[in-house]
Amino acid sequence: MFATGGYDHLVHIWSTSAGRSPTPSEPLAIKHTSTIQSLLATRxxxxxxxxxxxxxxxxxxxxxxxxxxxxxxxxxxxYHVHTTLSQFCILLEVAHRELQFEMRDYRLVPTTPVVRFGYHTAKVHGRYVTGAVSGTIFGSGGGEKDGCVRLWDLRKPCEVMQTVPCLPGRKVIQVAFANEQMVACSEDHYMAFMNRIGDII
Known part of the structure; x- marks a missing residue:
């Protein structure tokens, strides 16, 4: 099974089986009044x-x-939702120029997030910029063409733990982690592979 959502404000669960085309469910009973920008399956x-x-x-x-x-x-x-080490907490990427990230315990529905953090940038990231979580580390590119990935320790995210230069002069729009390596992708399709302390592989 997999889920889809988008401009029609609806969410569908699709079922697949060998040799047959995927078939969608009826729309789930979820109400949104604008584009669905992120889906996250969790347990x-x-x-x-x-x-x-x-x-x-x-x-x-x-x-x-x-x-x-x-x-x-x-x-x-x-823009995006990520899992964290806590099974009840999620990390959100939101449209803000200084506090782009929020961690929330979704059981509590607090009036304020558990933690808000980020860095100053002239423009909001936009929905095509997405970060990644690996254990207690969160990494994100950004709204600037500085070619950097910023890393935060989610146990104390009040300040950037490390800024890793990887694609000079380019805007990093996607970050991914694999084991002890990090991958950064720019909006003009360049990629950099490095370890987490910033040494390009």
Missing amino acids: DTSRKLITASADCSVNVFDLASQRVVNTLKLSNSV
Whole structure:
């Protein structure tokens, strides 16, 4: 199975089987009023699907009971959702010029996030810039053409742990981790492979 969501504000679960075309479910009972920008399958006490939208909301949908069990309301559009080491916490990438990232415990639906952090940039990241989590480390490119990946330790994210130069003069739009390596991709399709302390491989 896999899930899709997009400009029609709807979420579908697709089922696949060998030799047959994928078939979608009826739209799930999830209400968004704008584009769905990120989906995250997760498991705590049951399997859940987390949906994030340009309408500044995040829904937590329980797949067993087929209902929304929590809704988070934010003041900014949500671009991406990531898992963290805590099974009940998620990391959100949002439209903000100084506090681009939020960690939230989605059981509590707090009026304020558990933690907000980021760095100053002239422009918001946009939905095509996405970071990655590996253990307690979060890495992200950014809104500037400085060619850097910024790393935070999620146990104390109040400041950037390390800034890694990797694609000088280019805007890093995607970061991924694989074992002890990090991959950065620029908006003009250049890639850099390095270890986490910034040595290019």
